[in-house]
Amino acid sequence: MKIVIVLALSLLFSACSKDSLTPAEQGVLDQILLIANSDEPRELDPLLSTGSPEHNIHLALYEGLVTKHPKTLAIEPGVAESWSLSEDGRTYRFKIRDEARWSNGETITASDYVWSWKRSLMPALGSEWGYLKYYLEGAEAYHKGETDDFSSVGVKALDDKTLEITLVAPCHFFLQLLDHYSYFAVHPETILAHGAIDQPVSKWTLPENWVGNGPFALSKWVLNDVIETKKNEHYWDAANVKLNGVNFYPISDQQAEVRAFRSGKVHLTYSASLAIEKIPYFKKQPGNVLRVDPIYASYYYEFNTQKEPFNDVRVRKAFSLAIDRALLTERVSKAGETPSWSLVPPDPNGYEPKQYFNYDVVKAKQLLAEAGYPEGDGFPTVELLYNTNDNHRKIALAIQQMLNQNLGLQIELVNQEWKVFLNSRRDLEHDIARAGWIADYLDPSNFLEILVSDSGQNNTGWENNEYDHIIKQLKFTQDVNERRALFEQANKILATEFPVMPIYIYTDVNIVAPEVKGWYGNVMHYHPYNRVYLEAQK
Amino acid sequence: MWRYTLKRILAAVPVLFTVVLITFVLVRVAPGGPFDEERRVSAQVLENLNKRYDLNLPIYQQFINYLAKAVQGDLGPSYKYPNRTVSEIIASSAPVTIELGFYALCFAVLFGSVVGVFSSLTPNTWRDYVPMSVAMIGICIPSFVLGPLLVLVFGIHLEWLPVSGWGSSSGDKLLPALTLGAAYAAYVARLSRGGMLEVLNQDYIRTARAKGLSEWQVISRHALRGGLRPVVAFLGPAAAGLLSGSFVVETIFQIPGIGRFFLQAAFNRDYTMILGTTIFFSFLIILFNLLTDLLQTWMDPKLRQASSRK
Numbered sequence: 041m042k043i044v045i046v047l048a049l050s051l052l053f054s055a056c057s058k059d060s061l062t063p064a065e066q067g068v069l070d071q072i073l074l075i076a077n078s079d080e081p082r083e084l085d086p087l088l089s090t091g092s093p094e095h096n097i098h099l100a101l102y103e104g105l106v107t108k109h110p111k112t113l114a115i116e117p118g119v120a121e122s123w124s125l126s127e128d129g130r131t132y133r134f135k136i137r138d139e140a141r142w143s144n145g146e147t148i149t150a151s152d153y154v155w156s157w158k159r160s161l162m163p164a165l166g167s168e169w170g171y172l173k174y175y176l177e178g179a180e181a182y183h184k185g186e187t188d189d190f191s192s193v194g195v196k197a198l199d200d201k202t203l204e205i206t207l208v209a210p211c212h213f214f215l216q217l218l219d220h221y222s223y224f225a226v227h228p229e230t231i232l233a234h235g236a237i238d239q240p241v242s243k244w245t246l247p248e249n250w251v252g253n254g255p256f257a258l259s260k261w262v263l264n265d266v267i268e269t270k271k272n273e274h275y276w277d278a279a280n281v282k283l284n285g286v287n288f289y290p291i292s293d294q295q296a297e298v299r300a301f302r303s304g305k306v307h308l309t310y311s312a313s314l315a316i317e318k319i320p321y322f323k324k325q326p327g328n329v330l331r332v333d334p335i336y337a338s339y340y341y342e343f344n345t346q347k348e349p350f351n352d353v354r355v356r357k358a359f360s361l362a363i364d365r366a367l368l369t370e371r372v373s374k375a376g377e378t379p380s381w382s383l384v385p386p387d388p389n390g391y392e393p394k395q396y397f398n399y400d401v402v403k404a405k406q407l408l409a410e411a412g413y414p415e416g417d418g419f420p421t422v423e424l425l426y427n428t429n430d431n432h433r434k435i436a437l438a439i440q441q442m443l444n445q446n447l448g449l450q451i452e453l454v455n456q457e458w459k460v461f462l463n464s465r466r467d468l469e470h471d472i473a474r475a476g477w478i479a480d481y482l483d484p485s486n487f488l489e490i491l492v493s494d495s496g497q498n499n500t501g502w503e504n505n506e507y508d509h510i511i512k513q514l515k516f517t518q519d520v521n522e523r524r525a526l527f528e529q530a531n532k533i534l535a536t537e538f539p540v541m542p543i544y545i546y547t548d549v550n551i552v553a554p555e556v557k558g559w560y561g562n563v564m565h566y567h568p569y570n571r572v573y574l575e576a577q578k
Numbered sequence: 579m580w581r582y583t584l585k586r587i588l589a590a591v592p593v594l595f596t597v598v599l600i601t602f603v604l605v606r607v608a609p610g611g612p613f614d615e616e617r618r619v620s621a622q623v624l625e626n627l628n629k630r631y632d633l634n635l636p637i638y639q640q641f642i643n644y645l646a647k648a649v650q651g652d653l654g655p656s657y658k659y660p661n662r663t664v665s666e667i668i669a670s671s672a673p674v675t676i677e678l679g680f681y682a683l684c685f686a687v688l689f690g691s692v693v694g695v696f697s698s699l700t701p702n703t704w705r706d707y708v709p710m711s712v713a714m715i716g717i718c719i720p721s722f723v724l725g726p727l728l729v730l731v732f733g734i735h736l737e738w739l740p741v742s743g744w745g746s747s748s749g750d751k752l753l754p755a756l757t758l759g760a761a762y763a764a765y766v767a768r769l770s771r772g773g774m775l776e777v778l779n780q781d782y783i784r785t786a787r788a789k790g791l792s793e794w795q796v797i798s799r800h801a802l803r804g805g806l807r808p809v810v811a812f813l814g815p816a817a818a819g820l821l822s823g824s825f826v827v828e829t830i831f832q833i834p835g836i837g838r839f840f841l842q843a844a845f846n847r848d849y850t851m852i853l854g855t856t857i858f859f860s861f862l863i864i865l866f867n868l869l870t871d872l873l874q875t876w877m878d879p880k881l882r883q884a885s886s887r888k
Contacts, residue, residue, distance in 0.1 A: 060747075062737075063740075063746075080842075082659065083659075083660060083661065088660075090615065090617065163626065164626060166626035166630065168617070170623070185622075240660065241660045244661075245661055262670075262834060263659060263662070263667060263671070263834060264833075264839065264842075265744065265832075265834035266746075289742075290832075291742070292829075293830070293832075296742060296830060299726070299742070300742050300832070302741075303729070303740065303741040305741060457610075459614050459846075460609045460610050462614045462616065463609045464609075466614075496617075496618035
């Protein structure tokens with residue numbers, strides 16, 4: 041018995057040793073970056089996966105024809121060392137670099153891209169990103185099964201190292217798309233070794249089978265535990281990759297993520313948001329650990345324009361005018377968000393939407409009176425729907441209070457679990473609903489397309505032919521100034537019709553250990569690991 | 579005894595079937611499907627996805643197909659993790675949950691019994707009141723409060739123990755096991771104290787003392803077997819509760835156990851995963867209750883005779 045007690049105590053004390061290094065400290069010595077990556081990825085096949093956790097991991101495992109500079113987001117060569125564009129703006133020719141290799145050492149060829157893009161467009165594969173390739177000639181018809189002749193699609197291998205892409209029409213932001221993981225190439229032989237070309241459920245992404253072309257290679261994947269990657273020695277720029285590996289931990293709980301950082305389990309957090317109440321604490325910490333950067337994403341509320349009282353534009357406008365966004369971002373959301381007066385955030389390429397309205401309670405009251413609700417009298421109690429999330433709840437509470445104080449209205453908050461929320465919104469069962477949109481590529485059309493009449497993302501019931509026409513025109517306009525004029529026309533319509541109520545521009549809030557170097561904030565939440573390294577603090 | 583055991587095993591089959599049927603219906607009735615996401619997929623992609631997982635078939639056909647495969651051990655592919663089957667996920671995550679539950683149970687039984695027995699030796703004194711008050715607090719504090727508290731003290735302030743993970747660093751199993759087992763340890767302490775007090779007043783204990791045996795011999799040889807019987811009766815529900823209720827602790831400590839998959843499956847509407855984990859947990863609860871009954875029968879001659887008559 042005594043022996044058992046002694047053994048148990050010695051085990052306890054050996055476990056409680058303070059001498060050993062934390063995983064983060066050990067990571068600095070080994071040059072292994074440890075990241076809290078929010079959620080477990082659904083899939084590591086870039087042609088099938090969706091979501092931010094996958095995006096973060098794909099940045100390690102794959103590389104597109106082009107990449108972006110992590111500070112400026114300027115397009116830079118990736119697998120392709122150069123490219124040219126035809127005079128009519130429709131045909132790109134990419135020169136694939138000779139030293140580009142798969143992680144198994146094989147050479148990357150132009151036909152790998154043709155094969156991969158064919159796979160991504162095959163109807164049976166069911167890629168959710170198929171529509172992003174509709175900019176390519178013939179891609180939409182092929183993806184919709186209207187033809188099974190892939191030679192009609194505008195992607196061809198002219199030789200082993202030359203890829204030709206033909207677009208339906210000039211596309212101003214096409215190079216941006218090539219950095220999206222749905223445009224990446226996958227290794228044909230590996231996929232075919234584990235199933236047919238259009239077989240979506242496959243074991244090829246398991247570590248023992250996986251082949252990719254990024255700076256890091258997949259080495260371990262334990263569900264709900266960790267995804268480990270190690271430096272890919274076959275990567276064309278391996279000499280300049282300083283990290284030996286990146287580990288991703290799927291920590292979905294906001295509080296657990298903070299605890300993981302504070303205890304030295306990870307070097308940086310990577311989830312979409314940090315718990316609001318933790319922000320003041322990290323602001324005070326030394327080493328500038330709290331990184332707050334604006335991101336190309338909008339937080340807004342959607343009105344159900346087919347239902348009273350929001351079928352009256354004056355009511356929608358009154359609501360939009362009665363919200364003190366500055367107070368909301370300063371006192372409630374607290375993460376450095378920018379009050380927003382347009383669905384489209386300003387972007388680094390230079391488009392800044394005009395502000396057509398402001399915080400004006402007097403005008404809001406006047407509009408409400410005109411709509412038949414003087415001082416809010418007779419206004420029905422309406423529901424504000426949001427999905428379960430503490431941050432959303434706090435914002436909804438503040439807006440409820442503002443509308444009550446400023447307009448004398450009663451707003452009922454309704455909280456629904458995520459999938460129930462999505463259904464309610466899609467079926468237009470809501471009065472007002474929370475919404476957010478994170479851009480896939482750096483172009484305002486990304487946001488404006490949401491509200492086109494036939495958009496699957498339009499949860500407002502709002503339809504406007506003029507607006508639809510403008511968005512359609514955008515697809516065929518390449519001139520920068522003309523495009524900006526069209527953006528502004530669309531923006532003006534939204535600020536007249538108010539199908540949505542912009543609230544703020546999201547920020548990317550991360551906690552980053554001071555040891556992490558070469559990690560820059562940017563509006564696309566784009567943090568490639570090629571140039572990141574770890575340096576011990578003196 | 580064997581006939582009784584066999585009867586109990588056979589009785590479990592309709593129970594499991596009912597659990598599967600009710601779960602199957604409930605998950606389908608719940609709003610929201612497995613492929614509902616913020617970025618809505620096109621009708622065509624949705625059709626492809628439904629076809630891939632046979633969700634385009636009538637619901638009764640889906641149920642029959644599911645049952646036919648499940649009895650052969652095929653629980654289908656996970657919708658959330660399409661490159662893994664539900665059976666693979668259960669096979670890789672269940673051992674983690676079982677290991678966590680085992681440590682928690684060991685802690686609960688050992689710690690709870692010792693505290694309960696010592697309390698019962700000096701009833702209604704401070705040596706009884708203090709541990710029993712602590713036990714009451716242990717029962718009242720939920721694991722989602724206790725876990726972060728332990729992490730804050732031992733993980734962040736003292737830096738003695740890791741705050742998350744499983745098996746990746748030394749000592750990372752201690753805090754989860756303590757958190758999970760704390761409430762059960764408190765129950766065990768109260769049960770063993772009550773059981774011991776009852777036994778210590780029995781005639782045969784007085785006889786043993788009268789024969790001149792030391793207090794230690796009286797307790798260890800005579801009182802413990804009877805006094806700890808309520809603890810043994812509690813073991814089955816405790817084991818089942820520890821295994822099926824581990825998801826909170828697994829979430830707090832980021833442990834890749836089956837509890838987290840169970841929880842996430844419900845949020846993701848991962849139908850096959852919900853059904854697979856429900857079957858797994860139902861099976862465990864039935865198994866542990868059966869084992870407890872058998873153990874109690876073995877320990878109690880009266881029950882043994884009754885079961886052999888059944």
